[in-house]
Amino acid sequence: MSSNLFKLVGRTVLAGGALAAMVATGPAIAKDTINVGIASFLTGPAAGPFGVPGRNGAELVIDAINAGTLPAPYAKAGFAGAKMNPIFVDESGGNAKQVGEYRNLVEKRGVDAVLGYISSGTCMAITPVAEELKKLTVLSVCGTPRVFEESNRTYVFRTQAHAxxxxxxxxxxxxxxxxxxxxxxxxxxxxxxxxxxxxxxxxxxxxxxxxxxxxxxxxxxxxxxxxxxxxxxxxxxxxxxxxxxxxxxxxxxxxxxxxxxxxxxxxxxxxxxxxxxxxxxxxxxxxxxxxxxxxxEYGLLVRNKDEPLNKWFVNEYKKRYNAYPLGPSYQYASSVLAYKIAMDAAAEKAGGFPTQDQTMAALKGLSWQSFGGKVSLSLADGHQAVHPxxxxxxxxxxxxxxxxxxxxxxxxxxxxxxxxxxxxxxxxxxxxxxxxx
Amino acid sequence: MQLITTMLLDGLSYASYLFIVSVGLTIIFGVMKILNVAHGAFYAWGAYAAAYAIGLAADNDWPDWSGFVLIFVAAILVGIVLGTIIERLILRKMYHEEEVLIVLATFGIFLILEDVILLVFGVNPYFAYQPMALLGSVKMGGIIRDVYSLTLFGLAILVAFGCWYGLNRTKWGKLLSVVIFDREISLAMGINVQMVYLVTFILGATLGALGGAYIAPTISVAPGFGIDVIVLSFAVVVIGGMGSIPGALIGSLMVGILRAIAVHKFPEFELFVVFGVMAAVLMIRPEGLFAPEKARRI
Amino acid sequence: MVSMAWNDKTIRWAIIGFALLAAAGWLLPTWILNNVMFGLARGLAVLGLLVLWRTGLVSFGHALYFGLGAYAVALLEKYGGVTDVFLKFGAAIIVAGVFGFLLGFVLRNYRAIFFAMLSLAFSMVLYGVLVKMEVLGSTDGFSVTQNTILGWKPDGKYPLFCFIVLTCVIALSAVQLYLKSALGHLTTAIRDNELRVEYLGYSVARAIHVKYLASACLAGAAGGAMAMALGQVDPDSMVNWTVSGELVFITIMSGAGSVVAPFIGAIVFEFIRTYAFELAPQAWQLIVGGTLLAIIFFLPGGIWSLLEKPWAKGEADNG
Incomplete structure (x- = not known):
């Protein structure tokens, strides 16, 4: 009979088993590179004014951190010494699609963390999934307070104050x-x-x-x-x-x-x-x-603010993208920076490359000087940021x-x-x- | 009273927009019996082409009124180029297929064209507000309105008249009626049906592109805005009767005015009214309010 | 009944295939498991479309039932606190079934493009309501996070996967038996000549109504399963016309040759989309649209036509 069908099934099972063995992960060992998913609108009407400036802000800061060219006090290269390999993904297409893509990022591409997200709708949708998959996720832009007020979160942080x-x-x-x-x-x-x-x-x-x-x-x-x-x-x-x-x-x-x-x-x-x-x-x-x-403290309102980090950010951004950084550029950059600070602090405390739990512990309640001003994760048990x-x-x-x-x-x-x-x-x-x- | 005038004007303005967008769809369906999902892509391409041209004109300090010329040039160019490519390369090979397969093929074309826009024009929005700014505003019924949106009304009348004249008073129109009436007999009579189809498709595509091009000055032209237009124009065309130009006119008026009333008085029902009416009309008069007379064949 | 099912070759091999799939689920990495699960869920709706398609009817609004099923699950959990998979799934089927039964009285009198358009109109009415109503989640929709099976809260997705596999086998077998029954044989007869069917003493309208109800229930089941597997419902990815379009797309891609085809097609679709999205985040629609055109032009019988030959040969060997 259909031996072909059997062969097909058999092959799938074998391939699946091999893949399963490949993705199994061990304890935290020092890494040269970390993979981080970064979601923003790359298509659709929100891409031009929001998604792409956000992506650019993240890209600029990631490159600077990888190269160690960020101004003091963040001049130390890398994220706990590792270079970040950003995987930029598109946030458009509806919440259900985003949930599917989030699962792919974590389960298929095995990212170390996920940063970003602009729409409150997407944030609400992926938050429970992030908790289910136990993956550190730092929300960058979205504003609805429901994300943290509807229930307590362990794996999800937001470096942007709520609406x-x-x-x-x-x-x-x-x-x-x-x-x-x-x-x-x-x-x-x-x-x-x-x-x-x-x-x-x-x-x-x-x-x-x-x-x-x-x-x-x-x-x-x-x-x-x-x-x-x-x-x-x-x-x-x-x-x-x-x-x-x-x-x-x-x-x-x-x-x-x-x-x-x-x-x-x-x-x-x-x-x-x-x-x-x-x-x-x-x-x-x-x-x-x-x-x-x-x-x-972003974009237009702080464009001329005379602080070294802000000046660096505005100048470098203008040089590279030929435009002023917008709100989302600051917001994404801020998430990346917070992640780096937490990784570095956790590495120092652990005396080696930090595990996700150690990074999260360092991120919890963190207060840092970001590109536009000071941000503190002081609400929702240290998960939700406030700032002026x-x-x-x-x-x-x-x-x-x-x-x-x-x-x-x-x-x-x-x-x-x-x-x-x-x-x-x-x-x-x-x-x-x-x-x- | 003021509210009623406002609703009426808003409704008429939206109806004009709907008519311009959907008349191309109904012409293509009427002649070729194709429900063209790619219509939304023509609309988007028209908007992009117009916005790009107007932006270029502004950069080169062309006078603002050149925008009006560019809108039409852009629409016609998009219609001819996309219309020819799609009809010759894809649809022509499919006329013998089932209706649903053709609809699906146009869905595939729509998906492709959406992304090609992204590859060609990038993700940054385009603005082409010069024509709208040029015309300024006028006070009507107690509130200020922009003249540009009011010209939509004129354009809709122009398009409607053009279609009526073209169909009823020209040789081409007679040819079209013959082909609509009976494709096989037309073929047998030596009418170049392929040519008629090509021209019809280009005409429909141009009208779709014109809808987008004319609306471009009022919006931020950004990726992905063709999706909602498709179902809206489907609704209009179905309400009026698929393939009927007066039908598209009535359908646009009904949808436009009902939507205006909903937005002013019952905002939750904005979308519901459009598709609710569509379903109701299909249930009561499936052929639509103004279905073209079916030819009785012997 | 059971022995009748087992005597059917398609059902027999489908059961074996799905049993193997369920066993393979143990070994599969989670992301594959998820995509297969999404594919199977969508496959249920495609199976429903296949039933209609064999009669010559194409619905451009099956997202209505897909969405009703999905929202039934989400709303039951959100406002009713129900987490049991069987209850939620049952609700999805019942809600879709009730609507399918009622709308069936109208739609059974429609054919061809009018059937497609009226289905589209109904689905867009639901879309319009969902998008604009805050209590129904507006554009955001809801999360579906709690899945329990008879009071047991499983860790991981594998039990849900098995549940969905089981559902698919049952649905597929039922449809296969139905298509082989006298009423089912009317399916193609109606497509070919309605008048003759009427002369034979059958009510075409009633036959279509039954098929419509069945396909609505299947799409509702699909939506319910999808909501539970994915953990999220929202109007744009579950009720909008593009979703209906996708379902018809998968139907054509799968081919109408067998009740197994929809599941294979839907799983393939899920993987095409995942990889397109990964390889070209700004051009994934282009890849999906290109695939659609390629199938229409070069593989009109769908994916099943590729598998059909070895299948037919196997049958001859068996014979």
Missing amino acids: VGDSIAAARYVLDKFKDQKGYTGINQNYAWGQDSYKFFDITMKKLAADTKASDNPQFPKIFAGQYGTEISTLSLDPAKLVHTSFWGGDIEAFVLQALVRGFFKDKQVISSVGGSAVDSLGKKFPDGVVMGTRG VGYGITKWDKDKKEPSVSDVKFYAPGCIYAPAGQKSADWLAAGMPGAKC
């Missing part, structure tokens, strides 16, 4: 600068990031200024929808003057272009929590007077022919994040007790 701070800082900035505006609405993407961003902005406004009026028709278009004509009409009809948006990537660019020509920015005060990439990509086309955040979050007002600099920001104000972590152990929503609902601003 609550962006929303609280936005509300505080607005109340500070535009006291006479009493009504607000919003346009946010209909997924974890957009929903959370507006929800927390909304609660903070209600808590801090009881006389403000929330719109009853905030907009939540689908992510990457691209056309917002109808939504802009809806917002225009709304009497509220303040418009909060957490749009990012191609969506903020499209929204700005479509709104701009309709005089939207003359009529409304727009607060963008993460539109920094559009300020650069649209250049002088980008309207003046928009309240702009970068989700931390700031806003400024956009202005096109005619002389230098590049975008600039004025009235920059940063809010300290103690002002915008719930203390360790408290859920953000509960803390906000209680009126942010103990906030130090």
Whole structure:
């Protein structure tokens, strides 16, 4: 009969067995190279403004660390002496696909760690899988607080503060600068990031200024929808003057272009929590007077900050990629740096190449000087970062022919994040007790 | 009242966009009986070509109005090049195959063209806002609107009239009707059906590309935005009746206005209304609201 | 019944093959195990499409049932706290089956492109609802993390793998027996000439309804299995029209020659995609699309047509 079929099955079994033997891993032995998966959007609408700048930031810093050319105090070459071989993978295609790809990274390509991820959706999806596969994973950009507030994590860290701070800082900035505006609405993407961003902005406004009026028709278009004509009409009809948006990537660019020509920015005060990439990509086309955040000490807001690490990062990035580093470039670079610091510290403590557990122990609660400023993993039992979050007002600099920001104000972590152990929503609902601003 | 005007204007503007995008799809289906999934790729290619050309023009300090010319040039070029390649190399070999195989082949073409865009144009977004900025804005019904989106309405009328005129008042149109009516008899009568198919496909592709090219100035032209367009234009075409140009007009109007109402009043139902109507129409009148008369063959 | 199944050559060899596969699962590295598991899960939906295809019907909306099954599993776990694999899997089949039964009354009257389009419309309605509703997870979807088998919480994926292998064998055998039954033989008859079937005294509409229900249940089972194997559901990778397109693609790639073909085709597809993604992260769609065109042009009978010859020869030897 079908002996062929049998042969086929037999061969598969043999090949499988051989492969199984190959991937079996031993205890931590000193390594020359480590393989690390780095996920960001390489295709789709988020690739240009987010994924690729993020990837570039990681690449720049990895190369510098491998070569030992990072400025002090990080001049020691390598990750615990090993060179990192980054495996860049694409984050687009939906959550289920990303979960499959994450499994492939860990189980097929045997990476030592996974860094990156931009979308809150992807982060939520891969976090449980990272825990299941027991693989150290450092999230770089995504913002939803649900990742760590829904349950405790062991293997997952995030070197970026969560969305609550962006929303609280936005509300505080607005109340500070535009006291006479009493009504607000919003346009946010209909997924974890957009929903959370507006929800927390909304609660903070209600808590801090009881006389403000929330719109009853905030907009939540689908992510990457691209056309917002109808939504802009809806917002225009709304009497509220303040418009909060957490749009990012191609969506903020499209929204700005479509709104701009309709005089939207003359009529409304727009607060963008993460539109920094559009300020650069649209250049002088980008309207003046928009309240702009970068989700931390990144990009536009710290472009001229006079600190050696920041200057090194901005200069080297410009030299290599012929553009300013954007928020995601900083965020990815920061994850890579945190991983290096933890590896080095763990190696020193263990007196040899560290195991994953030793690296994680070193990463837990880590506090380090990153490229834009100081970052501390102080929430969620040392897994979730906090850092200052700031806003400024956009202005096109005619002389230098590049975008600039004025009235920059940063809010300290103690002002915008719930203390360790408290859920953000509960803390906000209680009126942010103990906030130090 | 203001709300109603706004919804109507938003709806009309979206409907015009939908019509321009989907009329090419319905023409190709009407003549060739091909449900062309690659239509979304024509749309994306049109947008990229236009945005690239307009960006180049801006860099070389061409006047802003040149953008309007470039939009059409880009659409026609994309239509001719992609349309010819696909029809001659792939579809022509498949006309005897089952419908579903042809649909799948166009799905394969769509996947390939999506990635070729990435290889050719890279991942960075393209902007071509000059034509939209040039036309400025106007206050209508209490809110400010951009004139560019209003010109979509004019373009839709132009396209609709062009199609009607071409089909009903020219020799080519008569030929087309004959081929639609009966392919075999046309062949027997010595009509060059292959040529008719090629021209139809190029025309459909050009219209798809025109949709993308004309919308390019209003968006950030970035990879992957052709996917949603396909099902949207499927919905429009199915509602109106596959192969019917007036049908595509009615389908666009229904979808455009219902969507505008949903966004203003029931945002959760934005997508639901589009496909809900599509399903409802298929259930009540499977041939669509304006199905072309079926020829009775003896 | 059992002996009847065992007497069928296809079923007999499929059982042996799948038993070997389950045994091989012990030795396979996890990533292969996972991809085979995903392939088998998707293969169930493709088997459903095969039943319809033999009748000449192609659904461009089977992601509806795939998604319903997947979301049934995820929602049951999320809001009901149910973790048992049998319960979740059963729910997936029942939910898909109920919808398939109801929509079947409408769809059984449709043929060709209208059948395809109406299926697409229904699936996109579900997509539209899921994407826009926050309680249903909007674009994010949900994680599916807890899988227990009758109260036992296994370590690793192997038990789930065996469960899915077992499901596939049962589904495949049932479909094979059905296709060999009188009702099943109507399948090709309907494709060839509906009128004659009616004259023979059979209700074509009812026959199609049965097939549609069966294929909906299979797709629901597939979605449920996929959700459990993958650990995640979301509208773009499970309900969008591209998912339906992929399922039809795998059906064509597998070939309609045998009830075993869908599983082989789906596993091959899973590996093509994995490697395309690994080799060319920015051009994997190009590879998948190219494969699709190549199959259509150079291998119209699908992968099964490659295996069919040795199979037929084996039969002759046996004879």
